[in-house]
Amino acid sequence: MNIKENIESNRLNFWEKLYLPEIAKGMASTFKAMFEPKFTRSYPEEKMTPSPSFRGRPVLVLEEDGERCVACGLCSRVCPALAIEVQAAETDRDKERYPKLFEINMLRCIFCAYCEEVCPEEAIVMSKDYELVFTSQEDAILPKEKLLVPIEELQDRLEWLRQYK
Ligand code: SF4
Ligand code: SF4
Structure with missing residues (x-):
């Protein structure tokens, strides 16, 4: 792909230029993630119990x-x-x-x-x-x-x- 084709392929279409559909898509993705299982820990209230292979100090x-x-x-x-x-x-x-x-x-x-x-x-x-x-x-x-x-x-x-x- 030459430079001109590259620029053309990166041009935003009409809907992308409005940004609103993209914002709505992002919000939907965030809303969906709210109901998925958590992978974070509320440190320091919830402490981690490291395995024997863990390298602490x-x-x-x-x-x-x-x-x-x-x-x-x-x-x-x-x-x-x-x-x-x-x-x-x-x-x-x-x-x-x-x-x-x-x-x-x-x-x-x-x-x-x-x-x-x-x-x-x-x-x-x-x-x-x-x-x-x-x-x-x-x-x-x-x-x-x-x-x-x-x-x-x-x-x-x-x-x-x-x-x-
Ligand atoms: S100085 Fe002590 S801790 Fe360090 S390698 Fe020698 S025996 Fe092990
Ligand atoms: S003290 Fe030195 S050798 Fe030991 S874990 Fe730290 S950086 Fe590595």
């Missing part, structure tokens, strides 16, 4: 004797957004090393789950937490204390990982 697994993390730094290395900072220190526990400092900058995190994938200890996992609110840039840098989540609350994600990883 990354968290650290907390066991009875402390964090699982051995501060190997792999998650920090692999993070494409450079969102993770880990500083290791020695400990007298069986694991020998622990993260003296572990921070995730949630303004940088893109929820890619690479950190979870690379972790040799299953110590960092994607949680179901999707409600993230910060009032300043500093607030968005989550320290270890805010990242640690008891292992019981992460069981379904850990089981899902064992199945698919």
